[in-house]
Amino acid sequence: MSNRRFPWDLTPTDFAREQETATLAGEPPLDLTVSNPPALGLGPGPEHFADLDPATLARYAPDPLGALPCREAVATYLAGHGADLGPEAILLTASTSEAYGWLFKVLAPPGSAVAIPRPSYPLFDFLTHLEGVLPVSYNLFHHERWQLDRGSLEEALAQGAKAVVVVQPSNPLGACLSAGDRDWLLERCGAAGAAVIADEVFLDYADASTEELQSLAHAEADARARASGVALFVLSGLSKVVAAPQVKLGWIALLGTVTAELRARLELVADTYLSVSAAAQLLGPRLLARGEALRAPIRERLQANLEQIDRAVASGAVLKRVSEPAGWSVVLRLPHPPEGERDWAGLLLREERLLTHPGHFYELDERHLVLSGLTEPAQLEEGLGRLLRRVEVGFEEG
Numbered sequence: 001m002s003n004r005r006f007p008w009d010l011t012p013t014d015f016a017r018e019q020e021t022a023t024l025a026g027e028p029p030l031d032l033t034v035s036n037p038p039a040l041g042l043g044p045g046p047e048h049f050a051d052l053d054p055a056t057l058a059r060y061a062p063d064p065l066g067a068l069p070c071r072e073a074v075a076t077y078l079a080g081h082g083a084d085l086g087p088e089a090i091l092l093t094a095s096t097s098e099a100y101g102w103l104f105k106v107l108a109p110p111g112s113a114v115a116i117p118r119p120s121y122p123l124f125d126f127l128t129h130l131e132g133v134l135p136v137s138y139n140l141f142h143h144e145r146w147q148l149d150r151g152s153l154e155e156a157l158a159q160g161a162k163a164v165v166v167v168q169p170s171n172p173l174g175a176c177l178s179a180g181d182r183d184w185l186l187e188r189c190g191a192a193g194a195a196v197i198a199d200e201v202f203l204d205y206a207d208a209s210t211e212e213l214q215s216l217a218h219a220e221a222d223a224r225a226r227a228s229g230v231a232l233f234v235l236s237g238l239s240k241v242v243a244a245p246q247v248k249l250g251w252i253a254l255l256g257t258v259t260a261e262l263r264a265r266l267e268l269v270a271d272t273y274l275s276v277s278a279a280a281q282l283l284g285p286r287l288l289a290r291g292e293a294l295r296a297p298i299r300e301r302l303q304a305n306l307e308q309i310d311r312a313v314a315s316g317a318v319l320k321r322v323s324e325p326a327g328w329s330v331v332l333r334l335p336h337p338p339e340g341e342r343d344w345a346g347l348l349l350r351e352e353r354l355l356t357h358p359g360h361f362y363e364l365d366e367r368h369l370v371l372s373g374l375t376e377p378a379q380l381e382e383g384l385g386r387l388l389r390r391v392e393v394g395f396e397e398g
Contacts, residue, residue, distance in 0.1 A: 005130055014342070015358060018349050029355040032383045035328050035372040036245065042298050042374065043243030044287060057278055064271035066092025066251075066281060073285035074251050077241070078234075081203065082218035085253060091266060092284075093250040094275040096201055097127060099235045100165075102273075103252070104131040106265040107195050107231075108162040115156035115164040115194070119363040121171045136161055142322055146175035150184065157192040164189055167199040168213070169206050172331050172362055172370045174324030176206060176213045183224055186256075190228030196256070197233050201240040204295055205302060207325035217253050225256030232256030238280075240328075242287045242294045249280040298328075302373045305380055306330065309371070312384040318391055322368075330371045331359075334391055337366055344369055344391070352386040 012020070019029070037043035065071060071087035078085055093099040108114050110132040116124040118137040128135040138156045139149035153164065166185065168176045177185065189196050198216040206213050214221060217234040225232040237250030254263060287294070309330055313319045323331035334344050341347050343366040345358035359368025375383070 005132060007129060015346055015349075018346055019355065027353070029349060029353045030379065030383050030386065031355045032371045032375050032380065033355055033357050035374050037243035037298065037374065038246060040374050040376060042301065044290075044294055048287060048290065049283065052279065052282055056282055060278070062274050064267045064274070065090070066270075066276055067278075070249075070281040070284040071251075073288045074253075077288050077291065078215070078217050078253060081215035082220070083215065083253065083255075084219040084222070085217070085255070089254045091252040091254065091270060092276045092281065093237075093252060093270075094248045094277075094280070095239065096199060096235045096237050096250045097123065098273075098275060099233075099237075099250050099252045100124075100127045100197070100199075101131055102266060102269045103163065103195075103197055103233055104128065104133050105269055106262060108133040113156070113159050113161045115153065115161040117165065117167060117170060117175075119173060120167065122361055122363075124165065133162075138164075140170070140173065140175050145324060146170070146173045148177060148181045148185070150181070150188075153185070154188070157188060157194060161192070161194050163195040163197050165197045165199065166216070168216075169202045169324065169326035171202065171327055172323060172329030174202075174206075174326035174329070176324065176326060179214065182214070182216065182221060186221070186224050186228045186230050186232075190225075190230045195231040195233065196225070197235065199235045201236050202327040203236065204241060204291075205299065205327055213326075217255060222255045228256075230256045231258045231262060233258070238284065238287055242291050243298055244283075244287055244294075247280050247283055247287065249276060249284050298374070301377070302328065304377055305373050305375060308377065308380060309384065312388060315388070319388075328373050330373050331362075331364065332369045332371065334367050334369065342366060348387060348390055352390050354383055354386045354390075356383075356387075 034040060068087055070092060071090040074090045075085050075087050104114060113134045113136045114128055115138050116135050118139055124135055136156045136159050138153040140146050141149050200215055203215055216232060232255040234253040234255060238247045239245040306325055309321060313321050318335050320333045321330060322333045337344050337347060343358045345356050348354040348356055357370040359365055362370060
């Protein structure tokens, strides 16, 4: 049975089959891809989930926007990034993925276009097709740092994109909009009648050297969006902000020129699903209040791992880190794979029992590998040793 919402071939890929074979053949591969904080001993521990008020949990008083104390906590968190919003401008969701789905529903009629960045996390292809909208790509290009390709975004807008998705820092590249690109984006989207959806789940993990980085929820960005006539939606959630993906709480901040009709549509969708649990809404304020303490060990892990990777890159001479120091991923660019090899990830899995993500997962070419920046440092050291050994051999043979 055909279904345009499911255009994918669901048979396992060659890489998935190789991964399964390697896992079944004795000791599991050394995994440099895990980015689940609880699995790595990061994020809130059991003490953060203790003493939830059972009386509050037992009550059911749904609000389509979400519980007021939780929305107030989100507004306070966003104020730390320069936003000037009240809780009435916050809509709670069960995740940022759900937030995308709701926004695509209200912004883009079935069959219309939504502009998404490339390279990027593969989630967007699934989310757009499942909502019956067409993903059209605009490009990020690398010249000293990752930057917005304005020409390709103009082309996406010319194709009638109803919304432009911006991810900053992006995953896995760590790309962030410059102030100039931000202002240009808002102006062009206003002229084209397109909304802006800004995914800022990794905003708290941008390196301090990213001087121009500013949340699109910031009062200045909000004012520019209003002046340009742009409906602006800023997304985030506990999954990254406090490293608690298991809590399943995200949000949409409504900024710019979100009309009463758009807001009413979103509230209708939210009221239809009522997907955020009482427990998540009760935990939200508690975890957000402890956010800096929860993020600190993650930042320390990311910084230590990035320094270790950069030392390995410098010693190897054939590798280059091409991701910005932001987010939870690291992208490495290698020489072309040896003749007969599709990509480095498959070769490393077979020959070194080392699991990495191939670049094509993120629309990068076969020279690229993506690693988790959260990997336990000793495991990362062992993995980098295997990686360097194999790449140097391949480089010599090539």
